[in-house]
Amino acid sequence: MRLSYRMQEIMGFVTKGNRLADIGTDHGFIPIALVKNGICPKAIAVDINAGPITVAREHVKEAELSDLIECKLGDGLSVVNPDDVDTIIIAGMGGDLISNILENANEGFRGSKELVLSPQSEPEKVRRTLHKLGYMIKAEKYFMDEGKKYNIIYAVPGSEEYCLDEEYRYGKLLLMESNELLEETIRMQMVVFMSARNRIVTNNAYMKDVETEIVKKNKETQAALQKQIDGIKKILKQYY
Secondary structure, three states, X not given: OOOOHHHHHHHOOOOOOXXXXXXXXXXXXXXXXXXXXXXXXXXXXXXXXXXHHHHHHHHHXXXXXXXXXXXXXXXXXXXXXXXXXXXXXXXXXXXXXXXXXXXXXXXHHOOOOEEEEEEOOOHHHHHHHHHHOOEEEEEXXXXXXXXXXXXXXXXXXXXXXXXXXXXXXXXXXHHHOOOHHXXXXXXXXXXXXXXXXXXXXXXXXXXXOOOOHHHHHHHHHHHHHHHHHHHHHXXXXXXX
């Protein structure tokens, strides 16, 4: 069983002795490794698709951990009892889906569990959802693994909110540590935004004497892009 660097990083956030629910478990590698290594006494592996759960059950059986790891077919946390878990891992899916899973969970999960989340997209939405549901973000990682960039967000019960939209967009803790990969990502985004803004400015210059819906929409888009650019400049100055 080969664990990727990303999977190992995710596992590193789990508190020893906590019971685990791994949502979107795929092949069940993470719960198997955590139980086998004595980090988690018990685990529940959940996936919405029958194929992965069948494979996960086989892997659990091969590891001789069937008494300690339960594999369940189901949607998100709907098949998990809040009293049976202390840590929830949700990884390998988009931030919108992760947010939906958290928001639709039983009330017993809200603001009461350790969360280890690794959204493949829209980490901003995940951060906002966490704050809305009564969690504070204690740690984040942003790194490369096999040519791809990954986020890990570690949250525990608590109350906080960020002041800037950019702190939600890029991760306040990552900004505070001056994460170099994040800086590279932010600067690349700024180049893209500036290029798009400049194209709109040029197009509008050709249509300066014509007030059409296209021109109005272009001006709105230009203003939105400029706001993004100004926000990036502000955080680069503040954190880098």
